[in-house]
Amino acid sequence: MHQPVTLTRVTARELFDSRGFPTVEVELHSAEFKTSALVPSGASTGDGEALELRDHDPKRFLGKGVLKAVANVKEKIGPAILGKSWQRQSHLDDFLKEIDGTENKSNLGANAILGVSMAFARMQALQSKMPLSTSISKTFASLGRTLPVPMMNVLNGGKHADNGLAIQEFMIVPKGFKNFSDALRAGVETFQTLKKILSDRGLSIAVGDEGGFAPHLGLEGSHQSALILLTEAISRAGYKAGDQIGIAIDCAASEFCAKDKGHYLYNFEGASRTASEMIAVYENWRTHFPIVSIEDGLAEHDWDGWAEMTRDLGKKLQIVGDDIFVTNPKILQKGIDAKVGNSILIKLNQIGTVTETLETMRLAQKNGYTTVVSHRSGETEDAFIADLAVGTDSGQIKTGSASRTDRMAKYNQLLRIEESLGAQAIFSKS
């Protein structure tokens, strides 16, 4: 059981994310403790995401300042939540939603609200003398001992790089290991091996937003080249592609899709393709490469295409909805009813509170959808999602490559959690 929390001070400040853009940090105080939380920010955002409040003042940070969101925490949220006794995360989060009063949190800003919600989760954990992951597991009624399989984005494209690759993320998925640290080691070694292969071939080893490499692979069939490179890196690192390390892709297909006379067409490798043609491309890759998961293979509004892709590939692959579901329980329910996808990407700031995030995860798990807890391309040193992944037994986490501290902070936190769980730790089989 959680101890009730009474807040004595609520404040916020404008700090920076990994892209050097301003973001919100919220700080909460109780009589005994102080906690804080930093909010992440996406680039390839879904239309249905909760609103990230930016100042739009062209004189500061190209309009991307967050002083309004900071002021909302200090002047509107703080006075409304101070001094009361909060027994549950959901009590606080429901109240925050109520004072915002909009469907997409556009009044106070999802960045203001989420910062408070996350810092509160930390306060509740401290007050109840539990690690954050355990505290989340009490709220979620889960085991809270499952270390997730990492999905490591080692080759970047799309909006996260400028190398002409339409597909945004090529990930390695070290799943065939006995524990998280062995899996992570295999992922890190594969990343280092990939670096060597690229540099031996005179290709760029500069990294993109999520710490993966972003080489120019030439235009024709470049996606195929990326998949070949990954498979080669896995085996040269000494691992079995498929059994030990699989491949996952996040196509972020909304970014290369256009609607033409009511039809969705995908501008892919120099041709304009229908959803069925894209599905055929994925099916073909699947037969040649150890692909285990495809995220946002089609655009977020192409629901018919999604249903077709789920029918065709859903038994063989994990079909993850990110931009289409935006961590929103109502949209996920629509997806469940329409038999769209079999997995959901979970991003706290798409929906804007910890409680709603947990609600979406519960709905997914109850309906046999897998859950992948995820970072954003604009991240910070805050490793909340590591605890969230373990606390909910989510089974999978997507938090970037094996470089950049904004990404490694999450892996490091998972290693700490695994160590503290000791023999109690389980490594996910998903």
Ligand code: 2PG
């Ligand atoms: C995604 C994410 C994270 P962004 O599409 O899954 O990798 O990117 O945060 O830019 O939406």
Ligand code: MG
């Ligand atoms: Mg995505």
